[in-house]
Amino acid sequence: MAFLKPKIPLECTSFMKLKYHIKTYGCQMNYSDTERVMTVLEKMGYEPVNHYEKADLVILNTCMVKKSSESRIYGLGEPFKKLKEQNPRLKIGITGCMIHKDTGLRGESKEKVFQRMESVDFVFRIKDLMHLPDMLHKMHHMDGADEVSEMKSYFHINPKITNLTQVFIPIMSGCNNFCSYCIVPYSRGRNESRDIAEIMDEVEKMAKRGATEVNFVGQNVNTYDPTDADTGSSDSPFTQLLRKVDAVPGIRRIRFYTVHPQDMGDDVIALYGGLKSMVPHLHLPIQSGSNSCLKRMNRHYSVERFKELINKLRARIPTISISTDIITGFCGETEEEFMGSLNLIKDCKIDLVYVSKYSQRDGTLAARSMKDDVPYEVKKERFEQVTEAMKEVSEEYLKQFVGQTVEVLVEKVEKGYASGKIPEFKLCRFKADNPKLVGQYVNVKVDKAMEWCLEGEPV
Ligand code: SAH
Ligand code: SF4
Ligand code: F3S
Numbered sequence: 152m153a154f155l156k157p158k159i160p161l162e163c164t165s166f167m168k169l170k171y172h173i174k175t176y177g178c179q180m181n182y183s184d185t186e187r188v189m190t191v192l193e194k195m196g197y198e199p200v201n202h203y204e205k206a207d208l209v210i211l212n213t214c215m216v217k218k219s220s221e222s223r224i225y226g227l228g229e230p231f232k233k234l235k236e237q238n239p240r241l242k243i244g245i246t247g248c249m250i251h252k253d254t255g256l257r258g259e260s261k262e263k264v265f266q267r268m269e270s271v272d273f274v275f276r277i278k279d280l281m282h283l284p285d286m287l288h289k290m291h292h293m294d295g296a297d298e299v300s301e302m303k304s305y306f307h308i309n310p311k312i313t314n315l316t317q318v319f320i321p322i323m324s325g326c327n328n329f330c331s332y333c334i335v336p337y338s339r340g341r342n343e344s345r346d347i348a349e350i351m352d353e354v355e356k357m358a359k360r361g362a363t364e365v366n367f368v369g370q371n372v373n374t375y376d377p378t379d380a381d382t383g384s385s386d387s388p389f390t391q392l393l394r395k396v397d398a399v400p401g402i403r404r405i406r407f408y409t410v411h412p413q414d415m416g417d418d419v420i421a422l423y424g425g426l427k428s429m430v431p432h433l434h435l436p437i438q439s440g441s442n443s444c445l446k447r448m449n450r451h452y453s454v455e456r457f458k459e460l461i462n463k464l465r466a467r468i469p470t471i472s473i474s475t476d477i478i479t480g481f482c483g484e485t486e487e488e489f490m491g492s493l494n495l496i497k498d499c500k501i502d503l504v505y506v507s508k509y510s511q512r513d514g515t516l517a518a519r520s521m522k523d524d525v526p527y528e529v530k531k532e533r534f535e536q537v538t539e540a541m542k543e544v545s546e547e548y549l550k551q552f553v554g555q556t557v558e559v560l561v562e563k564v565e566k567g568y569a570s571g572k573i574p575e576f577k578l579c580r581f582k583a584d585n586p587k588l589v590g591q592y593v594n595v596k597v598d599k600a601m602e603w604c605l606e607g608e609p610v
Contacts, residue, residue, distance in 0.1 A: 169240070169291055171197040172206035176223065177214025179368045179408060180339075181247055183319040184277050185212050186310030188246070191283050193311065194296035203231075207240045208291065212277075213247035215334055217510035224249060224268075231270035242272045242290050248338035250274045278324075278340075280305035306345050309356075316562055316571075316590045318362045320353055321345065322392065323369035323376075328411065330438070331449040331516035332481060332509060335370055344369075346377045347392050351399075358401040361590065364560060365396055367407040373414035390418045397426040403592070404430050404560065404574065412437065413452040415460055424467040431468045432576040435460065436476035436505075440495030441488035444481060449516060454495065461499050470551065472575040474503035477537055480530030481509045482521035489533050496540045502548040503576070504541040508534050542602065549577060549600035556596050556610055561588045569593070570604070579605040 171192045175185045188210060189199065203209045211227070214220040224245070235241050245264055264274055273286055284296040299308060312318065323344040326336045354365055369375065373389055380388035396405055405428045410419075412435055422429045435457070439445050442453050464471050477492050496504060508530040511523040552573070559579045562571040569583035571593075581595050597607040 168196065168198045169207040169293065170200040170205055171208040171210065172200050172203040173210045173212060174203065175212045175247075176220055177212075177216065177248060179319050179366065180321060180324070180370075181212050181214060183310065183321050183368055184247070184280075184305075186313055186319075187280060187305060187308045188212065188277075188283070189311040189313070190308055191280060191296050191299055192287075194299065195284055195287060195293045196295055197293070204234060207238065208242050208244070208287070210244045210246060213245060213249040215248045215338055215512070217507060218512070219510065221249065228268040228270055231268075235270055240291070242287075243268075243270050244286075245271055245274045246277050246280075248335070250276050251338050251340065278305055280308060304345075306349065309353075312357065312360065312362075315357070315360060315362050316560060317364045317366055318357045319366045319368055320350060320357075321369060322350055322367045322372060322389075322407075323374075326370035327374070328371060329449060329516065331447060331521070332478065332512065334512040334515055337514050339370065342371070342374060342376065344375050344377045344388075346379045347388070347395065348379055350392060351395055354396050354399055354402070358399050361401075363401055363590075363592075364404040364406070365402055367392075367405070369407075370409060371411045371414060372407050373410055373416065373419065386418050387416055390416075390422065393419070393422055393426060393429070397428045402428050404428055406430055406432065406576075408434055410435055412457050412460060413450070417463070420460070420463050420467065423464055423471065430574040430576070431470060432472040432474070432574065433464060434474045434476075437492075437495065438476060438478050439481065439484070439488065439492055440477075441484075441491035444484055444488045444491070447483060447517075447521065448478075448481060454491065457495075458499060470575070472502050472548065472577065473499065474505070474576070475501050476505045476507070478507050478509050479533035479537060480525035480527075482517050482523055482525070484509075484525050484533075492533075493536055493540055496537065496544060500544050500548065501541065502545045504537055506534050506537045506541075546600070546602060549605060552577075552579075552597045552605050553600050554597065556594050557605065557607070559593050559595050561591050561593060564588055573605070577605060578603060579607065581607055581609055583609075 173185050175181050200206050211224055213224050231243050281299050281302050284299055287293045325340040325342045327342045329336050375389040377388055380391055396402055437457050438448055438450055440454055511518050557573040557579055559571045561569045564586050567584055568580045569588045570580035573579050579595055594610050595607040596610045597605045599606040
């Protein structure tokens with residue numbers, strides 16, 4: 152009971168169930184990692200709670216791709232201090248991309264994180280998740296999950312599946328590209344690929360439990376390089392993996408994030424319209440629609456190459472959906488360079504853009520050698536222009552589905568509607584109130600295209 156908590160000495164806590172809460176920031180890679188952290192904590196006897204105010208253990212799985220992502224974490228320092236006064240058992244740990252090899256392990260580091268956030272008790276690299284039970288044993292006298300310490304990689308820990316409708320499976324971690332603006336190679340380290348056999352084992356287990364959509368995650372999936380690929384094959388290892396997953400009974404959709412335009416090979420393109428589960432959607436981040444800007448970003452491809460890739464994809468599937476990432480106001484971005492990005496969205500009919508205002512990250516090439524000289528107001532104005540252009544393309548793209556029957560994989564049922572994605576990654580809803588529809592495929596005849604969503608009737 153809450154009022155008893157402060158009176159219980161730490162040594163006496165073993166008979167009580169301690170509660171944990173994980174707050175996850177950033178990309179799908181982190182969300183997928185969180186599922187492995189959950190397994191470890193639950194093996195040790197912790198119980199999940201949905202808010203950190205109710206927890207005895209809070210783990211922040213962090214992102215640091217933009218300054219705002221990092222500030223959000225440091226902003227929690229004060230509230231956590233207060234919570235610790237109310238609950239002396241409370242321990243705070245940080246993992247994810249803010250913690251890298253120079254930040255130290257097992258709490259002994261005196262690095263930035265501890266200086267800026269006194270309430271933090273321990274930090275660990277996600278790669279060192281195997282050592283978490285050991286750390287928690289010291290802090291909370293919790294036992295269990297001994298087998299985890301023996302594991303060679305944190306990937307060997309089974310994830311706790313929080314969403315069986317769409318499972319996210321990391322196939323690699325880290326990045327070797329060093330785009331000049333990006334912190335990921337410093338925070339996540341270099342490319343490390345999981346073996347095909349290990350991934351297939353995970354996919355098969357998930358499929359047996361009912362998963363039908365697999366989402367592969369990695370910073371640059373086209374450079375996937377496991378030790379057990381068939382070196383005699385003309386297919387890249389990534390293509391080999393996709394073919395194997397396509398053959399798993401029950402798997403109906405495969406998506407992946409993220410592809411790098413410089414490494415996208417014809418063998419992967421040939422799978423569009425070829426493999427039954429390859430969805431007609433590709434996220435292909437361009438970052439800028441200007442060759443000079445791409446050069447400063449250390450992205451080794453041209454706008455022409457990007458357009459060529461899109462043309463090849465549209466030759467195979469004319470209605471394929473293409474989404475991208477764009478950064479506005481990168482160092483030295485001129486009006487003309489920005490117009491390149493804006494025009495590209497319209498010319499290439501990019502129907503979804505994840506747009507970011509450039510945020511300088513310490514340690515990156517851009518921070519070391521370029522000036523963050525585009526005023527914030529200009530970054531913001533360009534951000535809004537990109538959003539506006541994308542809206543127009545998106546609305547046009549959605550209109551083509553009116554009158555057609557689309558297949559919806561239902562993700563949720565609430566407020567009288569069931570909604571989920573069609574293969575092209577667009578949201579579609581229809582009137583329904585049966586929660587059992589979640590995870591089901593429903594054919595829907597579209598009668599309306601709204602700003603971000605289709606609506607129709609099941610057929
Ligand atoms: N591996 C992916 C991107 C991962 S980071 C790729 O190569 O495309 C996700 C997105 O965050 C990037 O695509 C970029 O648009 C954005 N981003 C990364 N660093 C940024 C920075 N310093 N400022 C603003 N946006 C950034
Ligand atoms: Fe960052 Fe570039 Fe690697 Fe993507 S490819 S994670 S943008 S360094
Ligand atoms: Fe952020 Fe790390 Fe992903 S920095 S975008 S959580 S790889």
